[in-house]
Structures are given as structure tokens and as C-alpha cells.
Amino acid sequence: MAEQLLLAGLIALKGYIALHVLTCLVPAFLLAGAIVSFVSRETIIGYLGSAASKVKSFAIAAGGSFFIAACSCTIIPVASGIYYGGAGIGPAFILLWVAPAANILALIYTGSILGSQMIIARVVAALLMSFIVGAVMFLVFRKEEQRRILTIKSTGGRMMTKKDIILLLLLVVSLLAPNYAVRAGPYWAKVAVWAGATAVVAFYAWRVKSWPEIKGWLKESWWFVRIILPLLLGGVFIVGIIGAVLPQQWVETWLGGEGLRQSFLATMIGAVTYFATMTEAPFVDTLMGLGMGKGPALALLLTGPGISLPNWLAIAKVFGAKKALVYVPTIIILGTLVGWVAGFILS
DSSP, X not given: OHHHHHHHHHHHHHHHIIIIIIIXXXXXXXXXXXXXXXXXXXXXXHHHSTTSOHHHHHHHHHHHHTTOOOOTTTHHHHHHHHHHTTOOHHHHHHHHHHHHHHOHHHHHHHHHHHOHHHHHHHHHHHHHHHHHHHHHHHHHTHHHHHHHHHHHHHHOOOOOOHHHHHHHHHHHHHHHHHHHHOSSSOHHHHHHHHHHHHHHHHHHHHHXXXXXXXXXXXXXXXXXXXXXXXXXXXXXXXXXXXXXXXXXXXXXXXXXXXXXXXHHHHHHHHHHXXXXXXXXXXXXXXXXXXXXXXXXXXXXXXXXXXXOHHHHHHHHHXXXXXXXXXXXXXXXXXXXXXXXXXXXXHO
């Protein structure tokens, strides 16, 4: 039994490393390091900082997140990059939630499998949850944010140039292109797209940046790798073990109907299990075919890609354990309530 569990964890870890590290995490780490190194803090503070209008900063964070096709683990370096670059805690955690829970690529795929009704429900639910999450994180940590504003302002910031903006856009392309350009087919096609985009990034950086600037950028990127990657890999290993011991018949039996209990169980399964972006839709479709209610299905669609056990661990390490202990239960409570209410509306 112990050997089977160990093997299940290793298989999950192998699949994650093979399919996600190169084309997802590497560009995400490079983008996070570039945000810290090249983005003007004044720009981030002006649009997403704690002193900015909450409605404006929350809307920008939520709206921009729809275009970032990333899973719950890939988005952590990006969200932490803007946070340490000067963004407020609300916008940072909105990005952390919306990008994996309701990015446009996952929405299109959801519609093709589950229909337009589930797309609309997923968009509305993700937006409502994002503003509540942002408000909760800001209110709980407002005193810490006030102290942090003074620290950020006192450090000043460098002005962004046109070359900085182009480099950041190229990095965003290298992060998104593998998923947007290759939605089906062999994984080597994603690698080829990633390699081409990364080569363009490297060539442009070599042309416009000095070697000390590139070293500083790589140093910042390595900080995110060192802090986040070990926890992600450990979390994926644990999730593989959980998947091996969780009986499928139990899931099918307890997720039928539209009650609060079913919604909570669906949310908890999604909150612990790791789903790469777009893999949640076929999984939910299978469970719905076995009798899963629409409300629990929506809860799983949101929390499955939105959070995961590896995500919890990495958030606690990067943002602090207190923030993880506020954020994760908030998502679980909101996911449960959204699924419960949606069950009555969609059924």
C-alpha cells in the first residue's frame, strides 16, 4: 500500500514536471523577475497600489486577469511580482484568483464542453468573488498595508522606458503563447512555441539590456524559483497521493444534487486537488454525467483551477502564512456559497 501511494505521488510529480515546468513556470518566473526589475514602482502604485481607488484597482486587476491563461501555481510568481513591485494586497490576490479561475482560454473551453450557461455563471461568480476577496484581504491587512505604503514610497522607483514595456510584453507572450497557440496535439508543439518565444525574448534582452541589468533580472527570477518551486513540487506529490486514496464512487455519491453539503464537498475537492488550466472542464463534465449537480459543478470549476494544495503552500511561503490562512478559507466559503446559490438558479 505504501509503495502504491509513493508511486502515485511520483507519477503526479513526473507529469507536472514534464508538462508544466518548462512552458508554464519558467516564463512565469522570468516575468515575475522582470516586473520587479523593470516595472516602475510609480506605475504599479498609481494603478494597483493600496492608495489607489479600490474600485479602479480591483477592476483593472480583475479585467486584466481574464487574459492570463495560468493555473493556480503558475500565477503565483506573477502575482507576487506585482505585489513586491508595489501593488496593493487586494489587486495582487484578485490576480491570484481570477487568472486561474476564469481566464478567457478556460472559459472558451468550458463553453465548448458544458455550454454557454456555465460560461456566464463562471464569469459572474469569478468577478463577484474577486471583489470580495480583494476587499477581505485589504480590510484584514489594512494596517500592514499602511506600513508597507511608506516602505515602498521611500525606496523610490525607476522610470519605465519603451524598451522595458516591449520586453515585458514579449515575456507575457512567452507565457501565454504555448496555451493559446497550441490547444490540442502533442506537447512538443507547446515546447516549440515556448522555445521560439523565449528565443525572441533572449535576443531582445541581449540587444537592449546591459549585462548587469540582465544579471539583476535573473537574480530576481531565481529568488521566486528558490522560494516557490520546491513547495509546488511537494504539493503536487501530496495531491497525487490524495488522488490515489480518494474513491471515485464516493465522489459520485456525495456530489449529486444542489445542497450546501454537495457544494462544500465539491469546493474542498477543488481546493485541494491540482488542476492545470482547462483540465477542469472535462473532469466536471464526466462527474455531471454521473449525476453531479450544476451548483457543485460550478464550485469545482472555480476552485479546481483557482486554488490547490501546492498553491496554499506557495502562498504561505511567498506572502506569509497569515495571508494564506485568510485567503484560502475565504475562497472555500465563497465557492461553497456560490455553488449553493447557483444550484437553485441553474437547475
